[in-house]
Amino acid sequence: MTEKPTVLFVCIHNAGRSQMAAGYMRALSGGAVDVLSGGSEPGDQINPMAIAAMAEEGIDISQAVPTLMTTEQVRESDAVITMGCGDVCPIFPGKRYEDWALTDPKGKSLEEVRPIRDDIKARVEALLAELLPAKV
Template sequence: MTTKPSVLFVCVHNAGRSQMAAGYLQALSGGRVEVLSAGSAPKDQINPVAIEAMAEEGIDIAANVPKILTTEAVRDSDVVITMGCGDACPVFPGKRYEDWELEDPAGKDLETVRRVRDDIRSRVEALLAEIAPSA
């Protein structure tokens, strides 16, 4: 039996980019991937504009709660995707790290957040095709 790959999405506040990416991977993978998200300095709630943008795609992230980045979360993940968290992410040998340069949707209008969301979706689709191709 093979274990499913795990992906950790990390941004500073865990309120926008990482939550949207996690929402997409959860929805698109159909359970083939374990999905985690965290922030180096998490906010107390998810960005309401990110919630609205994802709802347009039929993905509900409204009940999600920003989480603090832990060393264990990084250690337990196969792939770590950072989004502007700089050196806050611990690095472990043998892990796959990618840094996705994405505009921070915090305080932005819905049109801007949609653009960020669509960029995230295409990156998530490419990642999913690599790490857990459908049968």
């Protein structure tokens, strides 16, 4: 693994789950991890409920833009975390892959998005502890 690990978070629309995970990783790692996110079919905008749920945590993801996940992003990442994108993510031998089974926040109320957000936070904290064991 490189000196500064790179993590790629991927979900279909890159508008909710992956953006919340990326927001947490950026905030909790304090810049010690390079964070990428993308989607297999990027949406038009970030889910407003995801923005609101993260704002409650003091993390602003409102300026994020859904982007297409690229093979290059996967190649340069030490860990690739997928969130319901199925078989669309390219696989490279030797990479760390995890698929986090998370409910899609699309169309959900803020009350319904909060538990998804909290699940993502716990998973990001656990991943961060593995990536940077001496820093946590």
